Amino acid sequence: MASKIRTQEQATGWLLLLPAVLLLLLVFAYPIGRAFWLSLFTENLGTNLQPVFSGVSNYGRMAVDSRFWQSIWNTSLFTALALTLELVIGMAIALLLNQSFKGRGIVRTVAILPWALPTALIALTWAWIFNDQFGVWNDILLRLGIIQNPVNWLGEPTLALLATVAADVWKTTPFVSILLLAGLQAISEDLYEAHAIDGASPWQSFRRITLPLLLPQILIAMLFRFAQSFGIFDLVQVMTGGGPAGSTEMVSLYIYATVMRYLDFGYGAALVVVTFVILIIAVAIAALVINRLQKNSA
Amino acid sequence: MASSKPTAQNSISMRTILLAIAVILLVVFSLGPMLWQLLTSIKVNEDISAVPNVYIPTRYTAQHYLELFQRRPFLRYMLNSAFVAIVSTALCLLLGAPAAYVLARLRVPGERIVMGVVLVVSLFPYILLFLGLLEIIRVLGLGNNYLALIIPYTAINLPLTILVMRSFFQQLPKDLEDSAKVDGYSIVQMLLKIVLPMTLPALVTTGILTFIFAWNEFIFALTFITKEQMKTIPVAASQLGGASVFEIPYGPLAAATVLGTLPLVLLVLFFQRKIIQGLTSGAVKG
Numbered sequence: 331m332a333s334k335i336r337t338q339e340q341a342t343g344w345l346l347l348l349p350a351v352l353l354l355l356l357v358f359a360y361p362i363g364r365a366f367w368l369s370l371f372t373e374n375l376g377t378n379l380q381p382v383f384s385g386v387s388n389y390g391r392m393a394v395d396s397r398f399w400q401s402i403w404n405t406s407l408f409t410a411l412a413l414t415l416e417l418v419i420g421m422a423i424a425l426l427l428n429q430s431f432k433g434r435g436i437v438r439t440v441a442i443l444p445w446a447l448p449t450a451l452i453a454l455t456w457a458w459i460f461n462d463q464f465g466v467w468n469d470i471l472l473r474l475g476i477i478q479n480p481v482n483w484l485g486e487p488t489l490a491l492l493a494t495v496a497a498d499v500w501k502t503t504p505f506v507s508i509l510l511l512a513g514l515q516a517i518s519e520d521l522y523e524a525h526a527i528d529g530a531s532p533w534q535s536f537r538r539i540t541l542p543l544l545l546p547q548i549l550i551a552m553l554f555r556f557a558q559s560f561g562i563f564d565l566v567q568v569m570t571g572g573g574p575a576g577s578t579e580m581v582s583l584y585i586y587a588t589v590m591r592y593l594d595f596g597y598g599a600a601l602v603v604v605t606f607v608i609l610i611i612a613v614a615i616a617a618l619v620i621n622r623l624q625k626n627s628a
Numbered sequence: 629m630a631s632s633k634p635t636a637q638n639s640i641s642m643r644t645i646l647l648a649i650a651v652i653l654l655v656v657f658s659l660g661p662m663l664w665q666l667l668t669s670i671k672v673n674e675d676i677s678a679v680p681n682v683y684i685p686t687r688y689t690a691q692h693y694l695e696l697f698q699r700r701p702f703l704r705y706m707l708n709s710a711f712v713a714i715v716s717t718a719l720c721l722l723l724g725a726p727a728a729y730v731l732a733r734l735r736v737p738g739e740r741i742v743m744g745v746v747l748v749v750s751l752f753p754y755i756l757l758f759l760g761l762l763e764i765i766r767v768l769g770l771g772n773n774y775l776a777l778i779i780p781y782t783a784i785n786l787p788l789t790i791l792v793m794r795s796f797f798q799q800l801p802k803d804l805e806d807s808a809k810v811d812g813y814s815i816v817q818m819l820l821k822i823v824l825p826m827t828l829p830a831l832v833t834t835g836i837l838t839f840i841f842a843w844n845e846f847i848f849a850l851t852f853i854t855k856e857q858m859k860t861i862p863v864a865a866s867q868l869g870g871a872s873v874f875e876i877p878y879g880p881l882a883a884a885t886v887l888g889t890l891p892l893v894l895l896v897l898f899f900q901r902k903i904i905q906g907l908t909s910g911a912v913k914g
Contacts (some may be wrong), residue, residue, distance in 0.1 A: 339815060340735070342734075342814070342815045343736040345729075346727060346815075347731070347736065349726035350786055353723060353782060354745060354783060356783065357757065357779065358752060358783065361756065361757040361758075361761055361764075362757075363760075367759060370844065379891045395782075423654060427648050430840070431651065435656065437651055437734075438900060439896060439900040441658050442900065442903060442904065443893065443896050444658055444662075446895065446903070447662070449893055450846045450863070451888045451889055453866070454663065454885050455661050455662065455882075458664075458878060458881065461878075463679070464679065464878070466664055469679075469680055497756065504658075505907070508907050511904075512904075557751040557753060558753060560753065561754070561755045563753070564846035568846075582753065585759075586755065594726055594808045605755070613751055624654055627695040
């Protein structure tokens with residue numbers, strides 16, 4: 331009798347799960363699996379867009395494709411710079427928002443605002459801020475006497491990359507602060523008081539109490555940020571289109587151009603596969619570390 | 629004792645000053661760029677292209693906004709975005725909430741695998757998906773059909789929905805459900821009559837987040853919708869051009885940014901607490 335109810339419960343359970351699982355398979359699993367399969371074919375204008383089996387030749391081509399390696403380098407540089415700044419600034423904002431002061435609620439609201447806004451529109455905003463002729467950033471720097479002549483921020487390779495990093499930091503730092511703030515609020519005041527009685531300075535308490543206890547939140551925030559940043563598309567596509575001279579062409583922009591502009595579906599699929607594998611490896615390593623930490627603290 | 633008191637007061641006021649400076653910096657950092665867009669959108673063209681920049685204009689204009697509605701179907705873009713975001717949010721809650729309940733409460737075979745899949749796919753950037761989805765959409769003839777956005781948007785928001793709702797269900801006291809079971813309710817009846825009413829706040833939290841993600845999505849909207857009348861705000865705004873490549877319409881671009889962000893600014897103003905709560909319980913993408 332009890333086991334019959336239990337089987338029934340399981341059947342209902344799976345029935346309720348099924349639509350969600352099927353949709354996830356359709357939109358996530360199928361495209362990835364399909365990319366693996368398609369990457370073994372040449373399907374481009376040269377083959378009249380018909381798939382012709384070509385083994386691993388797409389991967390061979392990738393190994394000597396300097397534009398691909400350039401895009402991987404650009405993406406890695408972008409990710410490293412953005413994540414570092416987001417962690418440092420995000421931590422500072424989280425510590426600030428964890429203080430008690432008048433109007434904290436409204437300041438929190440203001441602080442999460444950038445995160446909620448559409449990335450494509452943020453890209454337009456920052457392209458306008460960094461405009462070489464009329465941009466407000468040049469205007470501020472000129473007024474302060476930091477530069478003597480307007481700088482072409484989006485027209486110089488290194489500066490353009492830094493400009494996209496700045497826009498990304500503005501947009502996604504709030505996300506990091508929110509996760510860190512939740513972690514900070516879970517740390518007991520008593521720990522700090524006991525430490526202060528022992529004569530520790532605030533900086534020492536931060537290093538010995540805050541950082542170790544916050545490590546899981548830091549890692550989770552960085553894991554999400556890494557995955558999103560490595561696949562960054564809209565911000566850079568709208569802000570610079572990958573230019574100048576390919577200096578901001580991220581791997582996602584290269585994939586998009588390969589498929590949509592050059593109609594090279596087989597090679598585009600191979601690029602998707604490699605990006606996917608890089609991501610999965612990074613995620614697996616991060617998950618292992620997070621798991622370890624949680625076991626140690628438990 | 630007498631000499632230590634003033635120093636304590638001094639250090640308190642130092643702390644207050646530093647705190648105030650930090651708060652002002654944070655507010656300027658967070659609001660500055662959007663305020664600049666707002667100001668640009670109501671300046672006349674001569675002031676927009678004035679060097680050095682005009683910070684306090686003497687003339688204002690609504691021309692850039694009018695242009696968006698007169699020369700472009702901007703109202704249509706807004707409605708497209710709203711329609712796609714609302715429908716996909718509703719579908720997402722409809723499919724995600726029951727799934728989350730099952731994963732939180734029932735012991736079904738394979739639930740660990742499902743949870744693993746949900747956690748991993750929540751990390752996938754959309755660039756990895758668009759090629760495969762493009763093929764599906766071509767085969768089904770769904771190009772320039774709102775379904776080409778609604779279905780992917782529902783799916784990309786499912787992991788978040790499941791994670792947030794599941795953590796909510798886990799915190800719900802189990803007694804009510806147990807007594808409902810004793811009273812002979814089936815699982816579906818119990819979900820509808822007992823669990824659902826208690827779940828409304830969590831559904832609102834989750835719905836706000838999924839709405840934001842759907843409203844903001846770019847790459848699918850760019851790829852699957854090419855008909856002008858059907859475009860969503862982020863894509864339409866990013867494609868605003870002038871009469872020639874040399875003439876960039878800074879005013880209308882700024883106005884489009886203001887209009888496209890306005891619904892989200894309102895959401896954040898009213899639901900700040902819920903957004904933070906949802907983000908931390910789902911630990912979602914940034």
